[in-house]
Amino acid sequence: MQAGLRFEQLTNEEKHQHFMERINRGEKIEADDWMPDDYRTSLIRLISMHGISEIMGALPEKEWVPKAPSLHRKLAIMAKVQDEMGHGQLLLRVAEDLMAPLGKTREDIMQDLFSGKLKFHNVFHMEAPTWGDAGMIAWLVDGAAIISQSMMLDSSYGPYARALKRICAEEVFHAQHGESIILALAEGTPEQRELLQDSLNRWWTSLIMFFGPKSAKETGNSNADKNIMYKIRTKTNEELRQEFFTKYIPRIWALGLTIPDETIHFDDDTQMWIYQDVDWSEFKQIVSGNGPRSQDRLDLRRRSYDNNGWVREALAAQKAI
Amino acid sequence: MNNKTTNDPEKSALIELIYQLGDDDFILAYRGSEWLGLAPHIEEDVAFSSISQDMMGHATMYYHLLEALGEGEADELAHLRNPEAFRNAILLEKVNGSGTYLDKPDYDWAFAVVRNYFYAVHKQVRLESLRLSSYGPLADAARKIITEQYYHLMHWELWFKQLVTSTEEAKKRMFSAVETVWKDFGGVLTLGPSYSEMVKAGFIEDENLMKKRWLNRIEKMFQETGVPLQGEPLIESGNGRKREHTQDLADALATLSEVYATNPASGW
Numbered sequence: 001m002q003a004g005l006r007f008e009q010l011t012n013e014e015k016h017q018h019f020m021e022r023i024n025r026g027e028k029i030e031a032d033d034w035m036p037d038d039y040r041t042s043l044i045r046l047i048s049m050h051g052i053s054e055i056m057g058a059l060p061e062k063e064w065v066p067k068a069p070s071l072h073r074k075l076a077i078m079a080k081v082q083d084e085m086g087h088g089q090l091l092l093r094v095a096e097d098l099m100a101p102l103g104k105t106r107e108d109i110m111q112d113l114f115s116g117k118l119k120f121h122n123v124f125h126m127e128a129p130t131w132g133d134a135g136m137i138a139w140l141v142d143g144a145a146i147i148s149q150s151m152m153l154d155s156s157y158g159p160y161a162r163a164l165k166r167i168c169a170e171e172v173f174h175a176q177h178g179e180s181i182i183l184a185l186a187e188g189t190p191e192q193r194e195l196l197q198d199s200l201n202r203w204w205t206s207l208i209m210f211f212g213p214k215s216a217k218e219t220g221n222s223n224a225d226k227n228i229m230y231k232i233r234t235k236t237n238e239e240l241r242q243e244f245f246t247k248y249i250p251r252i253w254a255l256g257l258t259i260p261d262e263t264i265h266f267d268d269d270t271q272m273w274i275y276q277d278v279d280w281s282e283f284k285q286i287v288s289g290n291g292p293r294s295q296d297r298l299d300l301r302r303r304s305y306d307n308n309g310w311v312r313e314a315l316a317a318q319k320a321i
Numbered sequence: 322m323n324n325k326t327t328n329d330p331e332k333s334a335l336i337e338l339i340y341q342l343g344d345d346d347f348i349l350a351y352r353g354s355e356w357l358g359l360a361p362h363i364e365e366d367v368a369f370s371s372i373s374q375d376m377m378g379h380a381t382m383y384y385h386l387l388e389a390l391g392e393g394e395a396d397e398l399a400h401l402r403n404p405e406a407f408r409n410a411i412l413l414e415k416v417n418g419s420g421t422y423l424d425k426p427d428y429d430w431a432f433a434v435v436r437n438y439f440y441a442v443h444k445q446v447r448l449e450s451l452r453l454s455s456y457g458p459l460a461d462a463a464r465k466i467i468t469e470q471y472y473h474l475m476h477w478e479l480w481f482k483q484l485v486t487s488t489e490e491a492k493k494r495m496f497s498a499v500e501t502v503w504k505d506f507g508g509v510l511t512l513g514p515s516y517s518e519m520v521k522a523g524f525i526e527d528e529n530l531m532k533k534r535w536l537n538r539i540e541k542m543f544q545e546t547g548v549p550l551q552g553e554p555l556i557e558s559g560n561g562r563k564r565e566h567t568q569d570l571a572d573a574l575a576t577l578s579e580v581y582a583t584n585p586a587s588g589w
Contacts (some may be wrong), residue, residue, distance in 0.1 A: 015492040044554045055363060062357045063423060069580035069589035070396045071381045074354075078374040080547065085366045090575060092363065131589075184588050300482060304359035311430050311484070314491035318483050 007034070015022050023231045031097040039230050042223065043157055044098050046232065048132045051091030053121040056113075058084045059297045060124060061230030064134035080138060083174065087167045094159045110153075114302050116289045125291025132185060132199030138178025140203060140248060144210045147244050156231035186255045193256075199251070201260045208275070209283045211244065212237040233274045245273040281285050334518035335456055336390055337408065338525060342447075343383030344409035347399060348570065350376035351441060351577055352413070355422035361430055368476060372437075382462050386424065389458070392547070400578040401585060404571045408513065411561045412436065412505035414570040431491075431498035434484060439475035439502055439539065443509055445474050446534045447525070451553045455523030467560060482526060485546045499548060506554040513562025 010018065016036050019032065022029065029035055058081045064315045065081055068074040096106055112118035123141050128134065145265050155161040185196040212224065214237060235243075245264075252259060264275045353373030384395035392398060407414075413436070418428040447448040448470055451463035485495045512519055512528045520527050532554075543550055559565035581589065 007386035055358075058358050058366075065354045065357055066351055066577050067579045069400075071377070071384065071399055073589060074577075075374060075377055075381065078354060078370060078377060082367060082370040082374060083372060085358075085363060088364045089367055129573065181589075188587050188589075189584060191584070300358065300426070304361075304428070307359075307427055308361035308430055310488070310490050310494065314484055315361075317488045317491075318486075 009120070023156040027156075028161065029156055030158050038226065038230075040098055040101075042226055042230060042232060043160065044095055045223065046227065047091055047098070047160055048095040048112075048118055049120065051088050051095055052109065052113050052118055053124060054084050054088035054091060056297060056301070057124045058088070058121040059300060060126070060128040060293070061134055061137055063128055064131060067131070068134070069131060069179075073181070076180075077134065077138075080177055081175050083170045087163075087170070090163050090167070094163050097159065110305065114298065114305070119287045119289075122283055122286045122291065123203075124297070125286045125289075125294040126203070126206050127292050130195050130199060131181075132195040133202065135178050135181030135185060135196070136199045136203050138174050139182050140178070140207055141210070142171050142174040142178060143248060144207055144244050146175060147247070148211060148240050151235045151240065152233050154231075155233065160195045160232075182255065186257070196255075197257055200257050204260050205278050207244070207276050208241065209280075209286070211241040213280050214238045214277075242273055245275070251275070326538070330515075330518050331522045332390070334515040334522060335459075335524055336387065336392060337513065338516045338519050339383050339386050339390070339459065340408040342451075342537075343380050343387065343398070344561075345406045345413055345440075345444075345509070346376045346383065347439070348372075348382035348409045348573065349413045350380060351573055352415075352417055353419055353427065353437075355426070356428060356433065357422075359422075359426055359428055372473050372476065376397070377475065379466045379469075386458055386462060396581070400581040402574075404566045404574055405564050407561065407566060407570060407574075408564065409561050409570075410505070410509040410511075411558045411567060412502065412508055413440065414567060414573060415505075415558075416569050416572075425586065429494075429498070431484065431494040432501065434477060434480045435495065435498040435502045437473075438481040439506055440509060441470070441474040441477045442538050443506075443531075443535050444470055446531050448537070450526040450531060451524075454525060459524065481542070482546055485548050495574065496548065503551045504555045504557040507511070507556040508558070508560055508562070510554060511556065511560065511562055513560070 007015070007018075015034055019029075019034065019039075029039075061077065061081050065074070065077050070079045072229070092106055092109060095109065097106065099108065108119060113120070123137070128137065146168060149164050149171070149304050153161055153164050154166065155164070182196065185192040216225065224233070225235060228236070249259065249264070261276045265274065267274075274318060285291070286294070289298065350373045353369060353376065356373075357370050358366060360369050380399070381395060384398045387393075387398055388395045415436075417433060418426065420426040420428075445467070448463045448467045452460055452467065454460040454463065481495075484491045486492075510528065510532045512525070516528055519525050525531075536554075540550060542548070558567060
């Protein structure tokens with residue numbers, strides 16, 4: 001930047017260059033800093049999707065909160081789901097700050113969720129018919145989330161990086177809670193082991209999908225590439241998926257469970273896991289709101305939103321006084 | 322599972338009291354957990370689920386006291402008793418609204434606020450008395466619980482105040498919920514048939530004294546916020562302290578023990 005020239009007087013290209021220099025130096029961008037429009041929109045897309053996924057993600061587990069099979073498990077799953085809601089709240093606050101200059105609020109986030117414009121993670125569109133699924137979600141879905149979120153701990157956007165620090169710390173407890181449920185079932189009766197294996201069979205494809213397609217070829221967009229350029233994220237979807245395999249496949253095998261993919265193995269030459277890829281058109285269908293439980297769960301939220309309309313009005317009237 | 326009986330009337334009264342305390346918190350915590358994801362806003366979802374979790378923790382403490390008194394394992398007390406063995410007040414077992422927590426839950430936030438606020442005031446009064454209980458383990462538990470209870474009470478009091486002093490619709494819904502809850506709140510305030518034994522042994526104070534304290538606090542709030550006074554709280558739907566219950570409790574117990582009951586002997 002030329003000395004004496006005020007930042008506001010720079011052209012957009014110069015501002016952009018200055019911005020790229022900042023993030024390349026490893027500086028953090030804050031909510032009130034200048035940022036390119038597509039950086040802002042990328043962040044809003046990513047963080048509101050993440051936030052709303054935490055909130056929608058509470059719903060499949062919520063199905064098991066009242067049914068958790070001991071007082072200890074009841075307390076643990078209540079604490080866990082409460083944490084997820086808390087993460088959702090924290091992230092929506094970050095997204096709200098980014099949306100404010102565009103004249104948008106949380107109301108827009110909720111309406112976009114209801115209309116299907118704002119998507120949430122594929123895993124939370126799926127069925128969770130047994131207690132084994134409550135364990136599987138906490139163990140492997142949260143385990144996958146830790147891997148994908150940890151790479152953004154050093155995100156160029158400061159408020160997101162800070163929120164993720166707290167979220168990741170809590171997710172570690174969730175994964176342990178999940179692992180504890182899984183271990184109890186794995187060491188239990190033949191019926192309990194079967195419950196567990198069924199659940200793994202049910203979740204495996206969703207877990208592969210969780211990290212997203214290998215490249216833009218499958219989805220036709222390049223959000224991941226842009227996020228890497230802007231140092232919002234640091235790894236590709238496939239790198240994250242491979243990390244997940246490396247961490248969890250040995251553990252799954254150690255429990256005596258079978259992964260429902262006969263081809264899966266570690267290839268010494270390429271140092272990569274070879275696996276059966278999934279049908280990415282199905283993924284697209286699921287995240288577009290056509291998964292087995294997408295509409296049921298959205299209906300729960302819509303219904304509570306409608307039922308509580310009078311409460312929002314009452315609170316707004318209170319604020320106005 | 323049958324409850325052990327004892328010939329010692331004092332011990333029976335103590336056990337009876339702790340069942341009331343544990344079952345009240347247990348069933349209302351369960352009702353709270355059904356609200357998860359359905360509260361009026363996300364901040365409330367976080368706060369409400371934290372409160373439900375605390376209450377479930379309080380129930381667990383009481384069930385452990387019963388375990389120590391030879392009533393069986395805490396998990397069995399929570400998951401395997403028949404509805405006829407529960408001593409919670411009927412008001413606390415009532416459903417949150419129509420539908421189930423999984424299917425078309427048309428839950429009533431006014432009812433939730435009033436039931437929880439009234440209960441929180443009573444729980445506070447009851448814990449203040451239990452802190453001085455002649456049964457040491459109960460007094461210790463009460464001292465621990467009251468530190469969390471303070472925040473629950475603040476939370477529900479704020480909701481109550483805000484909604485009864487806001488829009489006409491909010492007032493109408495809240496006043497109607499007050500009337501509904503009033504019809505059965507007498508069932509929360511009573512200590513049941515063995516009440517004189519409980520009081521004589523110094524486990525807890527006279528129920529009439531506690532009822533008066535509760536009424537004083539509630540009527541003070543009503544006067545401050547313009548809610549019509551209601552007279553004496555009633556016990557219309559039956560007395561849970563006498564083990565009278567509704568289908569709502571049977572349904573709730575079937576749900577909350579669904580997994581455990583498939584194999585109580587196994588680890589979960």
